[in-house]
Amino acid sequence: MKEEIQFILDVSERIFAKNIDHKIRLDPEKNHDTLIKEIRESHLTKIAVKEKLGGAGMNLVDIIPLIKLSAFYGVPIPFVETIICNYFFSVFDTKPTDDFISICYEESGVIIKDNKVSGLLKSIPYLNFTNKVMAKVRYNDDDYLIFFENKNSYLKQIHNFLAEPRYDLEVKNENILFKEKFPKEINFLNILANLKSIQATGAMEKVLQLCIDYCSNRKQFGRALSKFQMIQNHISEISLEIAASGASISVLESSNNIETNRDENFSNDIKTAIAKIRTGMASGKVIALSHQVHGAMGFTKEYDLSYFTKNLNSWRNDFGTEIQWQNSLGNYFLKQNKNLWEFLNH
Amino acid sequence: MSQFNFPFEEETKDLKDLRLKVRNFIKKTFKEDKITPSPDAWVFSTNPSFSKKLGDQGWLGMSFPKKYGGHQKSMLERYIVTEELLVSGAPVAAHWIADRQSGSQIIRYGTEDQKKNIIPKITSGECFFAIGMSEPDSGSDLASVKTFAKKTTNGWKLNGRKIWSTGAHLAHYMIVLARTTKQVDNNRHSGLSQFLVDLRLPGIEINGIEDMTGQKHFNETVFDDVVLDKDSLLGSEGKGWEQVVGELALERSGPERFLSHFVLLDNFLNEFKSKMSEFSTLSLGKIIAELQSLRIMSFSIASMIEKKHSPEIQAAFVKEAGNNFEKKLIEIIREMSNLIPIQTWSPSLKSLFEDATLKIPSNSLRGGTSEIMRGIIAKKLGLR
Ligand SMILES: Cc1cc2nc3c(=O)[nH]c(=O)nc-3n(C[C@H](O)[C@H](O)[C@H](O)COP(=O)(O)OP(=O)(O)OC[C@H]3O[C@@H](n4cnc5c(N)ncnc54)[C@H](O)[C@@H]3O)c2cc1C
Numbered sequence: 001m002k003e004e005i006q007f008i009l010d011v012s013e014r015i016f017a018k019n020i021d022h023k024i025r026l027d028p029e030k031n032h033d034t035l036i037k038e039i040r041e042s043h044l045t046k047i048a049v050k051e052k053l054g055g056a057g058m059n060l061v062d063i064i065p066l067i068k069l070s071a072f073y074g075v076p077i078p079f080v081e082t083i084i085c086n087y088f089f090s091v092f093d094t095k096p097t098d099d100f101i102s103i104c105y106e107e108s109g110v111i112i113k114d115n116k117v118s119g120l121l122k123s124i125p126y127l128n129f130t131n132k133v134m135a136k137v138r139y140n141d142d143d144y145l146i147f148f149e150n151k152n153s154y155l156k157q158i159h160n161f162l163a164e165p166r167y168d169l170e171v172k173n174e175n176i177l178f179k180e181k182f183p184k185e186i187n188f189l190n191i192l193a194n195l196k197s198i199q200a201t202g203a204m205e206k207v208l209q210l211c212i213d214y215c216s217n218r219k220q221f222g223r224a225l226s227k228f229q230m231i232q233n234h235i236s237e238i239s240l241e242i243a244a245s246g247a248s249i250s251v252l253e254s255s256n257n258i259e260t261n262r263d264e265n266f267s268n269d270i271k272t273a274i275a276k277i278r279t280g281m282a283s284g285k286v287i288a289l290s291h292q293v294h295g296a297m298g299f300t301k302e303y304d305l306s307y308f309t310k311n312l313n314s315w316r317n318d319f320g321t322e323i324q325w326q327n328s329l330g331n332y333f334l335k336q337n338k339n340l341w342e343f344l345n346h
Numbered sequence: 347m348s349q350f351n352f353p354f355e356e357e358t359k360d361l362k363d364l365r366l367k368v369r370n371f372i373k374k375t376f377k378e379d380k381i382t383p384s385p386d387a388w389v390f391s392t393n394p395s396f397s398k399k400l401g402d403q404g405w406l407g408m409s410f411p412k413k414y415g416g417h418q419k420s421m422l423e424r425y426i427v428t429e430e431l432l433v434s435g436a437p438v439a440a441h442w443i444a445d446r447q448s449g450s451q452i453i454r455y456g457t458e459d460q461k462k463n464i465i466p467k468i469t470s471g472e473c474f475f476a477i478g479m480s481e482p483d484s485g486s487d488l489a490s491v492k493t494f495a496k497k498t499t500n501g502w503k504l505n506g507r508k509i510w511s512t513g514a515h516l517a518h519y520m521i522v523l524a525r526t527t528k529q530v531d532n533n534r535h536s537g538l539s540q541f542l543v544d545l546r547l548p549g550i551e552i553n554g555i556e557d558m559t560g561q562k563h564f565n566e567t568v569f570d571d572v573v574l575d576k577d578s579l580l581g582s583e584g585k586g587w588e589q590v591v592g593e594l595a596l597e598r599s600g601p602e603r604f605l606s607h608f609v610l611l612d613n614f615l616n617e618f619k620s621k622m623s624e625f626s627t628l629s630l631g632k633i634i635a636e637l638q639s640l641r642i643m644s645f646s647i648a649s650m651i652e653k654k655h656s657p658e659i660q661a662a663f664v665k666e667a668g669n670n671f672e673k674k675l676i677e678i679i680r681e682m683s684n685l686i687p688i689q690t691w692s693p694s695l696k697s698l699f700e701d702a703t704l705k706i707p708s709n710s711l712r713g714g715t716s717e718i719m720r721g722i723i724a725k726k727l728g729l730r
Binding site: 201 | 352357362608626627635639660666717720727
């Protein structure tokens with residue numbers, strides 16, 4: 001898989017580098033045509049789909065570097081969301097679509113009747129871009145994975161301070177195009193939380209690069225900002241946080257899988273918690289310090305930095321903040337009858 | 347950006363077995379020899395007979411070639427052993443420096459004779475080392491050292507003074523960084539060499555310095571016309587700086603940079619696990635996440651060293667992030683005791699806590715200060 005993923009990363013990087021700039025990020029609706037076309041032609045969104053269904057046959061662990069890369073480039077469309085949705089189609093041996101799809105985790109009052117769905121689906125990214133949604137919903141004491149096309153439901157944009165546009169959707173009797181009972185052994189929350197931790201690491205690496213570039217070029221007092229020890233200190237601290245985050249992601253990368261549900265040792269849950277906590281802590285510091293070293297320029301919409309720091313702000317809150325995961329992780333330990341070192345080396 | 351990748355493999359069954367074996371050995375030996383755990387034991391807790399026992403188990407000089415008495419084990423196996431020793435607060439200070447850095451330095455740069463004479467004694471736990479880098483006027487600015495080794499017909503004559511040399515009073519050898527030619531202004535790093543100095547030679551005086559905890563673990567070492575033979579030069583004349591930089595990566599990247607006070611945390615939890623408030627549970631979650639991330643970094647660096655990479659920036663990451671973590675750890679333990687006043691702790695826990703609190707300021711000084719670590723990181727990022 002190593003060689004294959006490297007090839008895919010090279011292809012992706014070429015597509016991202018050529019087609020994404022800050023203008024496109026700010027106005028994805030107008031400028032995304034070639035980006036979409038090239039992503040489609042390269043079948044990148046089917047990377048985690050079984051080969052017999054037309055995919056590349058990778059698993060969610062294999063594709064971690066691609067998720068990171070897409071966040072580094074700030075891909076302004078539901079690229080990773082679509083990869084995950086297609087992965088789920090593949091789990092059920094269903095052929096994935098060629099469209100982009102958004103994904104929903106939070107819902108309330110969902111009713112499924114005569115193959116139609118109604119209810120409130122919350123905080124869905126990119127509904128300005130696609131009207132296709134995959135959601136995990138609970139109905140009659142069962143969890144379902146459903147897929148539908150949003151035709152006549154009410155859309156409300158929320159959280160518009162975030163870089164990724166998010167929407168609440170009041171769903172009214174939309175036709176269900178795909179419905180399966182959600183597999184008990186797969187942990188949807190962990191998958192999505194891991195996704196955000198991985199994306200955050202990619203975005204932080206981009207922020208570091210922006211800091212280094214900016215401070216090396218901008219001069220004050222007759223010297224580049226990068227020559228000031230205080231500024232160097234801020235940037236070193238950013239990189240320390242990224243290194244620790246990278247390590248927490250390495251654990252995910254070394255796993256057999258990141259999707260199965262809890263075993264007796266909570267081993268996947270622990271990895272997910274560690275990554276979400278460490279990247280969440282890091283994001284807070286990296287946001288503050290990177291804005292500090294950029295001066296007023298970083299505070300403008302015009303300049304790249306804010307796109308990435310808004311994403312970081314958003315991702316650290318998605319699928320459990322680090323505080324909530326700290327609580328879970330602390331409790332995993334307290335509930336087991338092991339001393340700390342045994343727990344850490346389960 | 348590869349410096350943020352920490353390639354990591356899950357521990358194999360063999361490594362897990364090794365962990366248990368070391369753990370059981372420590373438990374048994376602590377009981378038999380009435381050893382109590384102490385924080386920062388790799389600097390402060392010396393017990394040559396314990397070191398010898400580790401040597402007998404094959405747990406010193408683990409990665410060194412067999413022909414010099416080593417065991418040709420991987421750096422990962424060594425990593426496991428060091429972690430287990432650290433978390434149990436075992437008395438490892440006597441051999442720590444020899445096993446961690448001096449031995450590797452000899453394997454890498456030493457002559458055949460140096461290797462044959464010294465390495466077997468390191469691996470058996472009978473030969474201890476001190477680090478001769480800092481001087482009264484050269485701390486962070488290590489390249490400014492003034493200790494001078496003058497070439498003679500039969501070898502060298504060494505003059506100068508080293509300071510803060512941990513364990514020099516017990517050590518058999520010190521690797522001394524000295525000038526061998528006068529400093530030229532445009533290249534401060536040239537003209538330095540490393541020497542393997544037998545501390546029993548005439549002209550050497552070792553004076554203990556009492557630290558703020560009242561212990562004498564570090565020293566001033568004075569060299570007054572010390573006659574060294576030709577074979578005392580370690581590595582190449584004039585290449586001391588390059589050599590010392592590699593040695594520092596070994597010194598900085600290990601788990602002692604974040605596990606020195608684990609015994610305190612462990613004892614605290616053993617005593618109060620059932621009394622944790624919701625607030626303490628949050629803090630605990632944070633500590634676990636930070637600690638595991640640091641372990642991954644350090645473990646991954648061990649495999650980089652195994653593959654002969656030179657992880658200089660990564661070593662600085664571990665040292666700096668690890669030291670920050672340990673300082674925070676003491677504060678967090680105080681916070682976690684919000685419902686459990688310190689006055690009600692058991693005497694042994696209280697004494698661990700007081701000991702750790704006193705020792706903690708030294709951890710971001712020894713092995714290079716925080717400010718210097720951050721400087722190295724900035725340089726590697728291209729800012730300087
Ligand atoms: C417990 C302990 C054990 C030690 N063991 C050994 C040993 O075995 N062998 C050995 O050789 N040494 C040893 N040392 C010495 C240690 O390496 C030095 O203390 C360290 O390198 C700092 O030097 P210094 O103490 O002279 O401080 P200084 O270099 O004088 O620094 C004082 C302060 O100024 C800051 N500073 C200095 N230069 C800069 C700069 N360019 N930019 C920003 N800030 C700067 C430092 O970061 C620090 O905060 C030990 C120290 C301790 C505390």
